[in-house]
Amino acid sequence: MTTTSMEKPSFLKSKIGGLPRPFWALWSGTLVNRLGTMVMPFTGVYLTQARGLSLAAAGMVMAVFGAGQLVSQLIAGSLTDRIGRRATLSGSMLATAVAMLALGYSTTLPAILVAMFVLGLVIDAYRPASSALVADLIAPAERPRAYGLLFWAINLGYAVGMTAGGWLAQSGFLWLFWFDAVSCVVFAVLVWRAVPETRPEPEAGAPGGGLRVVLRDWLMVAFTVVVLGNALVYSQTFTTLPVAMKLAGLSTAEFGVAMAANGVLIVVLQPLVSGWLGRRDPVRSFALGVGVMGVGFALTAFVTSTAALVATVVVWTLGEIVTAGIAAAIVASLAPAHLRGAYAGLFGFAWALAGMVAPLMTPLLKISPSALWFTVGVIGLITAAGGVALAPAIRRRAASNET
Template sequence: MTSTTLAKPGFLQSKIGGLPRAFWALWTGTLVNRVGMMVEPFIGVYLTQARGMSLAAAGTVMAVFGGGSLISQVVAGWLADRFGRRITLTGGMVATAVTMVALGASTSLPVIVAEMFVLGLAIDAYRPASSALVADLISPQDRPRAYGLIFWAMNLGFAVAMVAGGWLAQAGYGWMFGINAVTSLVFGLLVWRAVPETTPERGEPGGPEHGGFTGLLRDRLMIAFSVITLISSVVYIQAFTTLPVAMTHAGFSTVDYGLVIAVNGVLIVLVQPLTGDWFGRRDHSTVLAAGVAIVGAGFALTAFVSSVAGYAVTVVLWTLGEIVTAGIPGAIVAALAPPHLRGRYAGLYGFAVSGGAMLAPLLGTRLLDVSPAALWLTIGGVNLVATAGLLAIGPALRRRTA
């Protein structure tokens, strides 16, 4: 037997070993759900082509969806702590499936607007519950690796969904809505059957005797971390909101953008599982600050490129920063949160990410109106602010997460 053969079990153990079966059920459900997540990326095309809406009307409908998603993080975080992680996740997935079917069959604009708001509430309600489940199931030293594996599953599933969704959109949008509904149900039912309820009971150490949102809002370190998260999210979401607009305005096609952004998914799928455990063993605040700085540098570099290859290089750079940070924010939030408030803390983190997603196109498009250089250099500078914030709160994070 060769030394290479002997080394393989240790290598695999360091990447995926030692995690409980319930975690792998959650991981599998996440992957299945993301493979079927076809409607959201193509909803703008669906509203304008299949339902004949103007761009302005479709934009309004998508803004309503974003508002529902923003609210859902806080509500779902409270539900996960109050009623349980498992029932919140399963309930959100069942509600998503029902709303998907209804939305696919609706033709009335007021009904579509109402259903899009409900879909925004339901579709991401699983996130705080899923994050709390990982924190409940996994020991602190393994959490960065576990959150990184969830991140990897989401990106792998999303890559498949983008390819399949584009094909199914041509075959008929009904297929997209149907498959999205089925995979949501599979996720919810898999968690219901294979994942135990982990919410602390009243009277247990860490149980819900007191606290709630009052305790969360008094945690100045968590509030500061959430503000920094919002700032960095405004930067990262530019890749999916303003970058395609900037490229088409510069004379590139949507196919060019698709090729460029595909680099992001390919790199994450190939590289992130190999590095997640190594970064997870380092100081979380330092690793996160480094990753955020690299992301900012990647976007700033976009101001100086003028070819598809040049754009691809910038995507490689900020994707490497994203890989560095994968799994680290979830581990930080889990370490900051008391066990009985993990859902609420995860919900506040999700609220910050969703808030950044809503602000990103507003800021990005206005800066693009000035000039592409103004957009990308400003965006890069914004992430320097986030990096400085992380370094500033680093000592406090180390004390709290020790």
């Protein structure tokens, strides 16, 4: 009995212990914010049903939102290095709360377009600041675990928030906007009160700030291309996959059941494996994860039933769990301390760009499901190979930045 009681705390400590209190304030704020993420999953329904927009107008609104997101990460990354991590994160969350309410109360198409563009600018602007905070607070060996725990909080909060949002929307969409706005304010206040400013001053002779410095770093640019490949593969989950499964004869309910496996696996496995993965070579682990994701999506070409879809979801989710947190840790290892925000901003830009490019692959379904899913699989494998090729240079840079 005594041995067991001693083992449990040790096990828990290995998974969630040893990280500083400000990190847990950041983690808690992230969880609260994602618990309140109720608007975006239902935006299409809100625009067409509550505001009566046509499908074409709703598509234009979402395109404007995507344009805002595309430049958001680059701007937020620079602000993170210039005005500080805490100010950028808290400020972006307060701006998101205002934009959410503005969108909720907008009734005309021009007002909706303006609100959605602003929302695209600010809704994920916290990410470079959050990433830089983790890099500032956590030792390199523990960063994959820390980033993995943040990824876990995002997925857990999003799953609960989306479910609650579906029920709450029945009482009126405006409730969703208010809950989302309040969660943003809570996140902003929590970070402002419990997280110290960690922005380091540049060392003498260090390059200045700004995106131009990052773009002159060939290794970061090359890794950003690798990240773009990873993001293109993953983005199929919310772009082409629902359409393809509908064409394969699966109902929305069957698709929802299969996708639930993704959330369950992440919530159960992510905290258990993040520490173990952190002790492995990060670039090779990342490449392995992307390769597994590519194989999982390639197998989707053969899906004709819910069980088969669940099997493929399990495969690419395992790859997703491996990559979660590691890419951000690699970016942190590449960046000079005073430019971590700008580097994280370029990393986020790759994900935003993938979100806009991924839907353009949908026409491949007109050729055949195999054409689409084998293309996605090849992208995953090429991306994995690119990660392996960059591994020696990334290891050298990481070792240099740690000294």
